[in-house]
Amino acid sequence: xxxxxxxxxxxxxxxxxxxxxxICTERNLNGLMMFALDSDFVDFDGDKLTLTRGExxxxxxxxxxxxxxxxxxxxxxxxxxxxxIFVNKRNGEVRxxxxxx
Numbered sequence: 001x002x003x004x005x006x007x008x009x010x011x012x013x014x015x016x017x018x019x020x021x022x023i024c025t026e027r028n029l030n031g032l033m034m035f036a037l038d039s040d041f042v043d044f045d046g047d048k049l050t051l052t053r054g055e056x057x058x059x060x061x062x063x064x065x066x067x068x069x070x071x072x073x074x075x076x077x078x079x080x081x082x083x084x085i086f087v088n089k090r091n092g093e094v095r096x097x098x099x100x101x
Contacts, residue, residue: 002072007084007097014068014079032069035076041092042076049078051085053092058085 017026024030036044043050049061067079078085086095 002075002077002086006072007077008099010068010070010077011079011084011097011099014070015081017068027066027068028071029063029066029069031071032066032076032078035071035089039089039092041089042087051087051092051094054094058094058096061085 014027021027032049033044036042036049041052043052047063049063049066051058051061054060061078061080065080067081069079070077072086074090075086075088078087082099084097084099086097087093088095
């Protein structure tokens with residue numbers, strides 16, 4: 001289960017990394033890209049991720065906007081500057097947690 005505490009923990013971890021944090025190891029974008037290459041629900045085209053079940057502004061995410069990513073078992077959490085996007089690995093469903101300041 002993805003709780004509010006888990007969302008806050010993931011968000012705080014990735015958004016507190018310094019700008020020089022390694023994109024592959026510390027930000028885990030390599031794992032996200034590998035998931036995208038094997039998934040029917042996420043496509044990676046070099047400079048952005050496209051979510052097949054996403055709509056509007058959630059259809060495509062520019063890689064440079066991603067602060068980090070975490071594999072949560074049944075979901076991938078994609079951390080952005082003010083939100084966390086969750087992609088269900090089984091059905092591609094996209095959920096967003098907006099963070100209050």
